[in-house]
Amino acid sequence: xxxxxxxxxxxxxxxxxxxxxxxxxxxxxxxxxxxxxxxxxxxxxxxxxxxxxxxxxxxxxxxxxxxxxxxxxxxxxxxxxxxxxxxxxxxxxxxxxxxxxxxxxxxxxxxxxxxxxxxxxxxxxxxxxxxxxxxxxxxxxxxxxxxxxxxxxxxxxxxxxxxxxxxxxxxxxxxxxxxxxxxxxxxxxxxxxxxxxxxxxxxxxxxxxxxxxxxxxxxxxxxxxxxxxxxxxxxxxxxxxxxxxxxxxxxxxxxxxxxxxxxxxxxxxxxxxxxxxxxxxxxxxxxxxxxxxxxxxxxxxxxxxxxxxxxxxxxxxxxxxxx
Amino acid sequence: xxxxxxxxxxxxxxxxxxxxxxxxxxxxxxxxxxxxxxxxxxxxxxxxxxxxxxxxxxxxxxxxxxxxxxxxxxxxxxxxxxxxxxxxxxxxxxxxxxxxxxxxxxxxxxxxxxxxxxxxxxxxxxxxxxxxxxxxxxxxxxxxxxxxxxxxxxxxxxxxxxxxxxxxxxxxxxxxxxxxxxxxxxxxxxxxxxxxxxxxxxxxxxxxxxxxxxxxxxxxxxxxxxxxxxxxxxxxxxxxxxxxxxxxxxxxxxxxxxxxxxxxxxxxxxxxxxxxxxxxxxxxxxxxxxxxxxxxxxxxxxxxxxxxxxxxxxxxxxxx
Amino acid sequence: xxxxxxxxxxxxxxxxxxxxxxxxxxxxxxxxxxxxxxxxxxxxxxxxxxxxxxxxxxxxxxxxxxxxxxxxxxxxxxxxxxxxxxxxxxxxxxxxxxxxxxxxxxxxxxxxxxxxxxxxxxxxxxxxxxxxxxxxxxxxxxxxxxxxxxxxxxxxxxxxxxxxxxxxxxxxxxxxxxxxxxxxxxxxxxxxxxxxxxxxxxxxxxxxxxxxxxxxxxxxxxxxxxxxxxxxxxxxxxxxxxxxxxxxxxxxxxxxxxxxxxxxxxxxxxxxxxxxxxxxxxxxxxxxxxxxxxxxxxxxxxxxxxxxxxxxxxxx
Numbered sequence: 009x010x011x012x013x014x015x016x017x018x019x020x021x022x023x024x025x026x027x028x029x030x031x032x033x034x035x036x037x038x039x040x041x042x043x044x045x046x047x048x049x050x051x052x053x054x055x056x057x058x059x060x061x062x063x064x065x066x067x068x069x070x071x072x073x074x075x076x077x078x079x080x081x082x083x084x085x086x087x088x089x090x091x092x093x094x095x096x097x098x099x100x101x102x103x104x105x106x107x108x109x110x111x112x113x114x115x116x117x118x119x120x121x122x123x124x125x126x127x128x129x130x131x132x133x134x135x136x137x138x139x140x141x142x143x144x145x146x147x148x149x150x151x152x153x154x155x156x157x158x159x160x161x162x163x164x165x166x167x168x169x170x171x172x173x174x175x176x177x178x179x180x181x182x183x184x185x186x187x188x189x190x191x192x193x194x195x196x197x198x199x200x201x202x203x204x205x206x207x208x209x210x211x212x213x214x215x216x217x218x219x220x221x222x223x224x225x226x227x228x229x230x231x232x233x234x235x236x237x238x239x240x241x242x243x244x245x246x247x248x249x250x251x252x253x254x255x256x257x258x259x260x261x262x263x264x265x266x267x268x269x270x271x272x273x274x275x276x277x278x279x280x281x282x283x284x285x286x287x288x289x290x291x292x293x294x295x296x297x298x299x300x301x302x303x304x305x306x307x308x309x310x311x312x313x314x315x316x317x318x319x320x321x322x323x324x325x326x327x328x329x330x331x
Numbered sequence: 332x333x334x335x336x337x338x339x340x341x342x343x344x345x346x347x348x349x350x351x352x353x354x355x356x357x358x359x360x361x362x363x364x365x366x367x368x369x370x371x372x373x374x375x376x377x378x379x380x381x382x383x384x385x386x387x388x389x390x391x392x393x394x395x396x397x398x399x400x401x402x403x404x405x406x407x408x409x410x411x412x413x414x415x416x417x418x419x420x421x422x423x424x425x426x427x428x429x430x431x432x433x434x435x436x437x438x439x440x441x442x443x444x445x446x447x448x449x450x451x452x453x454x455x456x457x458x459x460x461x462x463x464x465x466x467x468x469x470x471x472x473x474x475x476x477x478x479x480x481x482x483x484x485x486x487x488x489x490x491x492x493x494x495x496x497x498x499x500x501x502x503x504x505x506x507x508x509x510x511x512x513x514x515x516x517x518x519x520x521x522x523x524x525x526x527x528x529x530x531x532x533x534x535x536x537x538x539x540x541x542x543x544x545x546x547x548x549x550x551x552x553x554x555x556x557x558x559x560x561x562x563x564x565x566x567x568x569x570x571x572x573x574x575x576x577x578x579x580x581x582x583x584x585x586x587x588x589x590x591x592x593x594x595x596x597x598x599x600x601x602x603x604x605x606x607x608x609x610x611x612x613x614x615x616x617x618x619x620x621x622x623x624x625x626x627x628x629x630x631x632x633x634x635x636x637x638x639x640x641x642x643x644x645x646x647x648x649x650x651x
Numbered sequence: 652x653x654x655x656x657x658x659x660x661x662x663x664x665x666x667x668x669x670x671x672x673x674x675x676x677x678x679x680x681x682x683x684x685x686x687x688x689x690x691x692x693x694x695x696x697x698x699x700x701x702x703x704x705x706x707x708x709x710x711x712x713x714x715x716x717x718x719x720x721x722x723x724x725x726x727x728x729x730x731x732x733x734x735x736x737x738x739x740x741x742x743x744x745x746x747x748x749x750x751x752x753x754x755x756x757x758x759x760x761x762x763x764x765x766x767x768x769x770x771x772x773x774x775x776x777x778x779x780x781x782x783x784x785x786x787x788x789x790x791x792x793x794x795x796x797x798x799x800x801x802x803x804x805x806x807x808x809x810x811x812x813x814x815x816x817x818x819x820x821x822x823x824x825x826x827x828x829x830x831x832x833x834x835x836x837x838x839x840x841x842x843x844x845x846x847x848x849x850x851x852x853x854x855x856x857x858x859x860x861x862x863x864x865x866x867x868x869x870x871x872x873x874x875x876x877x878x879x880x881x882x883x884x885x886x887x888x889x890x891x892x893x894x895x896x897x898x899x900x901x902x903x904x905x906x907x908x909x910x911x912x913x914x915x916x917x918x919x920x921x922x923x924x925x926x927x928x929x930x931x932x933x934x935x936x937x938x939x940x941x942x943x944x945x946x947x948x949x950x951x952x953x954x955x956x957x958x959x960x961x962x963x964x965x966x967x
Binding site: 347350351354355358359467470471473474475476477478479482483485486490582584585586588589590592593596597607608611612619622623626627630631634 | 693795796798799800801802803804805807808809811812895899902903906907908909922926929930933936940943944947948951952955
């Protein structure tokens with residue numbers, strides 16, 4: 009099989025705080041192939057965003073550090089690279105868009121300026137040419153009147169439009185991988201659909217891979233090809249999307265899927281919304297053994313003794329559970 | 332930046348000026364004693380002139396009329412006559428104003444030139460040695476009252492080292508290059524005293540403003556574009572961090588004027604600050620009123636300037 | 652997770668950290684604040700120095716019972732010696748005794764002016780915050796107007812106009828004291844008023860206020876019992892700054908000749924007399940200046956420590 013585009017092996021990103029070491033990402037491995045869309049799901053605080061930012065080394069290094077692991081981009085480990093080297097990869101090879109479009113753009117520069125900045129830098133074009141390129145990008149993401157809008161400031165755009173601008177900015181150098189950290193969480197449902205469609209369109213056009221981080225299972229089901237489920241800093245299940253929803257093996261995944269509100273199922277009956285009882289364990293002092301043990305309905309004594317390793321139970325389907 | 336914004340700001344200035352004039356006038360009206368009492372004992376002023384002055388200033392009229400008369404007179408540029416200096420007050424003030432403006436202007440520029448790089452550097456290396464030293468020095472800077480710093484400077488640079496003159500002379504009989512050099516030499520100390528004081532408080536503010544901005548989302552976005560940390564700071568962070576700093580500089584202007592008054596006294600700079608003090612000590616009321624009013628107006632005007640610069644720096648404000 | 656603090660550690664971990672039990676048991680917010688304050692070594696050291704300073708001026712006359720106006724021409728303009736630890740001035744008066752006496756006045760002025768500023772500020776801010784509508788707008792306009800007024804020129808003007816009057820009413824010392832305190836306090840309340848008003852505006856709609864109101868708490872009780880305590884933190888910090896500013900203002904006034912007169916030796920007025928003798932008796936100016944500097948810088952450091960202790964959201 010061809011070498012994966014991005015291969016994260018055993019990544020541990022920890023943070024030093026006054027209360028101790030927070031193990032935000034504690035041994036995560038995942039990989040993305042060329043042109044594939046990988047979904048990364050989990051509830052808030054499970055380490056998905058830290059993982060995403062670790063790839064581009066956007067973590068504040070004084071409190072944060074890479075305790076262990078490798079991040080292989082096309083076979084090359086990114087962790088030992090210095091800033092100058094990383095800057096060649098950022099936006100040009102790997103781009104990222106964030107969750108909050110309202111605050112992710114610099115309010116004092118025009119939208120065109122901010123997009124052109126990337127183009128100028130990585131494609132070595134002149135200012136003028138870069139601005140033209142910026143207008144083209146705006147057109148690509150379906151912003152009406154792109155030539156005029158390119159001179160507008162972020163506050164003159166709505167949330168959904170700003171996210172489009174972010175996408176335009178991220179894609180302006182045609183990166184091979186787009187990391188999308190909860191790109192639609194802060195948007196209205198109707199706009200969500202539009203943005204997801206846009207991302208799909210861009211993916212097909214540029215043939216790029218996407219790492220889609222979200223906590224919405226519905227989004228994952230619709231847009232991804234493979235899924236990685238994270239819990240408390242670790243990966244608990246990994247499978248192609250069909251297999252994940254058809255045959256979820258990990259109790260946490262099962263809980264996640266069951267808790268999706270289903271209008272069709274409960275119509276006519278008073279079915280209760282299912283949720284997973286309990287709360288996420290502390291990342292400061294993680295419990296020994298399986299971290300989901302406290303909330304698992306199938307918990308056994310063996311669960312609390314050792315962390316179950318990720319085992320392959322079917323082709324491409326891995327689970328970290330002793331069941 | 333829209334013209335509407337500028338016009339709106341200018342219009343707002345007018346009630347502020349009126350308000351200040353009202354406050355000043357009320358204060359004077361409430362003051363016990365006759366502002367022209369001094370003139371009664373001054374043998375050079377015959378009683379008829381005094382009576383004429385009282386009539387002219389309408390001291391016997393009700394308060395409202397007096398205020399309006401005074402306001403109209405002020406606006407027409409008729410600021411009265413100073414018996415102490417024997418010239419029209421407006422001429423007197425115009426004579427002394429430029430020096431004050433130059434000293435204040437240069438000190439502000441020095442303050443910003445020092446505070447900006449130091450503040451930004453300290454913020455990008457928080458808690459480092461540089462940061463701690465800068466922070467402590469800043470505290471020392473703004474805890475030293477300007478009059479003490481001024482005296483210290485005189486002690487060190489004039490008395491001990493004899494490098495700089497400490498009495499300001501308006502007429503220096505030298506020509507060309509020498510002339511300017513002498514002027515600069517005697518201005519260094521007052522400008523530095525004011526500049527360092529202002530710079531000290533600015534450093535802390537710049538630092539905290541930069542620290543606030545550095546945490547924001549769009550800075551991470553900028554980093555993710557691969558433009559390099561240096562450019563992230565100088566292009567993205569500084570421009571945004573400057574905005575509250577500008578506001579602060581404007582808000583601190585009243586304090587700067589106070590500092591200028593003190594430095595002018597110590598270094599005997601012939602500006603409007605020392606004019607104010609000498610007028611007060613000589614009971615020269617028309618001058619006192621006029622100078623206070625001028626200073627207050629200048630502050631309002633500089634606030635307007637700050638608003639305009641703010642609007643230029645932050646497009647969110649002026650595009651409404 | 653709202654992504655408003657990027658790449659920052661605890662953004663991911665708040666829930667989990669909270670779930671872990673604290674080793675020392677629940678602590679009140681004041682204890683927390685004290686713990687944070689203690690971590691600022693400079694602030695704590697300044698607190699100690701300040702206390703020493705206060706102790707010196709309060710207990711000084713008992714330990715150093717030298718008169719402040721013992722004129723002794725034979726001993727004039729002497730540097731520090733055993734007889735006169737801080738030297739003498741041009742009339743042979745002992746500087747240490749004068750500075751101790753002046754210290755009491757300067758510190759008292761600072762404290763009293765702060766109280767005036769805080770009281771006026773709290774009242775105005777509370778009124779504005781509670782009323783909304785035109786009362787609020789009017790009070791805010793007034794606040795902005797006062798903020799635009801240049802402090803020192805106005806101070807000078809008021810002193811110039813009213814000093815004699817107050818002197819006649821309250822005596823030389825008393826008159827000057829009251830006038831200075833009222834004037835300084837009256838020109839520094841604006842900051843406090845804004846803080847208090849902001850607290851009111853933000854808390855007015857908060858749930859616990861609604862809850863208290865639902866329980867039948869009267870408006871006054873709401874204000875005093877619930878809203879004001881929350882505003883206390885920033886007000887304390889602003890108050891400390893006010894003390895330092897008031898001390899500087901008073902010394903500046905006295906230095907310029909429009910504060911306390913020369914025979915009352917506040918630190919500022921001593922400096923005023925000393926400034927003409929810089930070349931032959933520098934100690935005369937250095938000691939009062941150093942005293943002002945010490946008082947102000949210790950207050951400033953403490954204020955800084957208090958700000959961090961009482962307002963943990965600001966990560967500085």
